[in-house]
Amino acid sequence: MAVIDELQDIETQTLAKVSSAQSLKELDEVRVDVLGRKGSLTNILKSMSSLAPEEKPIIGKRANEVRKTIESALEARHEALEEAELDAQIEAQALDITLPGRHKVVGSQHLISQIEEQMCDIFTSIGYKVYDGPQVETDYYNFTALNTPEDHPARGMADTFYVHDLSGEQSRVKGESDVLLRTQTSGVQVHTMENLKPPIYMVAPGRVYRRDVADPTHLPMFNQLEGLVVDEGITFGDLKGTLEYFCKEIFGADRKVRFRPHFFPFTEPSAEVDVSCGVCHGEGCRFCSHTGWIEVLGAGMVDPKVFEFSGIDPEKYTGFAFGIGIERVAALHYNLPDLRMLVEGDMRFLNQF
Ligand code: PHE
Numbered sequence: 635m636a637v638i639d640e641l642q643d644i645e646t647q648t649l650a651k652v653s654s655a656q657s658l659k660e661l662d663e664v665r666v667d668v669l670g671r672k673g674s675l676t677n678i679l680k681s682m683s684s685l686a687p688e689e690k691p692i693i694g695k696r697a698n699e700v701r702k703t704i705e706s707a708l709e710a711r712h713e714a715l716e717e718a719e720l721d722a723q724i725e726a727q728a729l730d731i732t733l734p735g736r737h738k739v740v741g742s743q744h745l746i747s748q749i750e751e752q753m754c755d756i757f758t759s760i761g762y763k764v765y766d767g768p769q770v771e772t773d774y775y776n777f778t779a780l781n782t783p784e785d786h787p788a789r790g791m792a793d794t795f796y797v798h799d800l801s802g803e804q805s806r807v808k809g810e811s812d813v814l815l816r817t818q819t820s821g822v823q824v825h826t827m828e829n830l831k832p833p834i835y836m837v838a839p840g841r842v843y844r845r846d847v848a849d850p851t852h853l854p855m856f857n858q859l860e861g862l863v864v865d866e867g868i869t870f871g872d873l874k875g876t877l878e879y880f881c882k883e884i885f886g887a888d889r890k891v892r893f894r895p896h897f898f899p900f901t902e903p904s905a906e907v908d909v910s911c912g913v914c915h916g917e918g919c920r921f922c923s924h925t926g927w928i929e930v931l932g933a934g935m936v937d938p939k940v941f942e943f944s945g946i947d948p949e950k951y952t953g954f955a956f957g958i959g960i961e962r963v964a965a966l967h968y969n970l971p972d973l974r975m976l977v978e979g980d981m982r983f984l985n986q987f
Contacts, residue, residue, distance in 0.1 A: 637678060637685070637693050644674050645700045652707045658715050665708050675701055745987045746857055746976060749964040750839045753859050756883045757837045760876075762861070765838045767822035770797060773812045775821035779943040780900040793817055795843050815843035819860035820900060823936075823955055826862060827944035832951050833865040839960065850921055850972040851928070857960035862936070864946060864953035870903065870935055873954035877907055877933060880958075885909055885966060890916070892927065901934025901955055912969040921971045928966055931958040 635643075648668050655661040668675045679697055682690060743751075754764050777789055787793070795815040822838035830836075838860040846852045863872070874893065881891045890910035898904040908929050911922035918924035933956035938948035961973050968987070970976070975983055 637689070638696060641675075641678065641693070641696050641700050644668060644678075645703060648704050649707055652704070652711045655711060655715070658712065658719065661708065661711055661715060668704060669701070675704070745964055745968075745984065746960060748987065749967060750857060750859065750960050753880075753884060753958065753960065753963065754837060754839060756880055757861065760879070762835045762837050765822060765826055765836050767816075767819065767825050767838055767840060767860075769816055769841055769843075771814060771816040771821050773814060775824050776814060776816050776818065779824040779940070780820050781937050781939045781943070782899040786899060793844055793846075795845060817844050818842055819858040819957060820955070822860050823862045823900075823940070824944055827864065827941070827946055832946065832953075833863075834953070835863050835865075837861045848974050848977075850974070851923070851962070853961060853973050853977060855977075856973075859958045859960055861933075861956040861958070862953065863955075864936065864941075864951050866951060868935075868952045868954060870954070873933060873935065873956070876954075877931070877956060881907070881909060881930075884963060885912075889966075896932060896934075898932055898934055900937050900940045902937045904932065904934030907931045907933060909966055912966055913971050919971075921965075928962060929959075930962045930966065931956050933957070 648664065651664045652661065655664055665673075667673055670676065675697065678693075679701075682694060682697070685693055758764060773789075776794075777786070782789065794817050797813050797815060819838055819840050819842060822836075822840075826834060826836055826838070839857060840860075841855055842858050843855050846854050848854060861876075863876075878891060881889065885891075889912070892908050893905045894908065896904045896906040906929050908927035910916045911919065911926055911928050913919050913921045914926065916926035918926050922928050933954065936953040936955050941948040941951065941953075961976055964970065964976060965973055
């Protein structure tokens with residue numbers, strides 16, 4: 635074959651190979667085959683010296699043209715392939731921003747803590763201070779100083795959890811241990827009166843324990859908010875007004891509230907306060923034991939004997955006290971038919987609040 639035809643062949647075939655090369659590696663192989671040290675075009679350029687003198691300029695010119703054409707085709711293809719490879723790489727490594735993020739579960743206050751805070755807020759907004767007291771109490775603070783006589787049924791094993799006293803002696807039998815889990819927050823009244831001088835306007839929220847079987851309206855561990863006011867000239871009218879104000883604030887003006895005479899060893903006179911049942915709207919249901927009312931608190935005028943135990947002059951001061959069941963307030967607030975829902979820890983229930 636004449637050299638000029640050979641050049642034509644190299645050009646045609648190489649351009650075809652260049653445009654069909656699918657990767658930079660393949661393209662480089664094409665380049666080496668033609669322009670490499672032993673490449674087809676290199677061989678022709680090397681053998682130029684053996685050509686006839688009249689052929690040299692023609693073949694030389696053509697060979698250079700072919701080399702330039704091939705080189706620029708290689709270069710263009712190189713660029714295109716490089717760009718495609720980069721695109722492919724970017725695509726492969728790309729972040730899929732449409733993937734939904736991982737949801738972080740954020741904790742929140744338990745319903746009981748929320749209600750407790752709301753209740754404290756109502757009292758602090760009218761000048762009360764919030765105090766705390768121990769959950770493990772002595773018999774003296776839970777009973778004796780609250781004028782609860784030795785033979786009062788509230789002292790029996792039926793109601794109270796006695797604990798081993800700190801000497802390590804087994805003391806679970808009534809009368810053998812002075813240490814107990816408080817059955818009421820009323821002991822905080824005694825601590826407060828021992829430590830503060832009147833006027834006293836305080837509330838104290840916290841857990842209390844009773845040997846009760848859990849049912850829709852009772853739990854063996856629950857929370858109370860104790861309240862105590864000691865000042866000159868405090869009357870039962872102040873107690874009623876304060877508790878009516880509290881009930882309207884927490885339950886709304888449409889709920890009915892009633893005071894019933896009652897007995898507590900540490901208040902005289904005493905009352906219990908009921909709120910109309912929100913589950914049945916007073917019609918009667920399981921939650922209100924078919925009475926239409928839920929008892930939410932006990933209250934009364936501080937018995938002068940209690941003042942004497944704590945060193946406050948009953949001739950000078952009078953006062954009132956109250957103890958509100960926080961779980962019952964929560965249940966009435968949200969019309970929960972069963973207090974046990976509050977302690978079962980079912981997130982489907984708790985997440986609603
Ligand atoms: N401690 C009483 C109870 O647990 C409630 C109460 C508190 C009553 C203060 C009167 C005064 O039932």
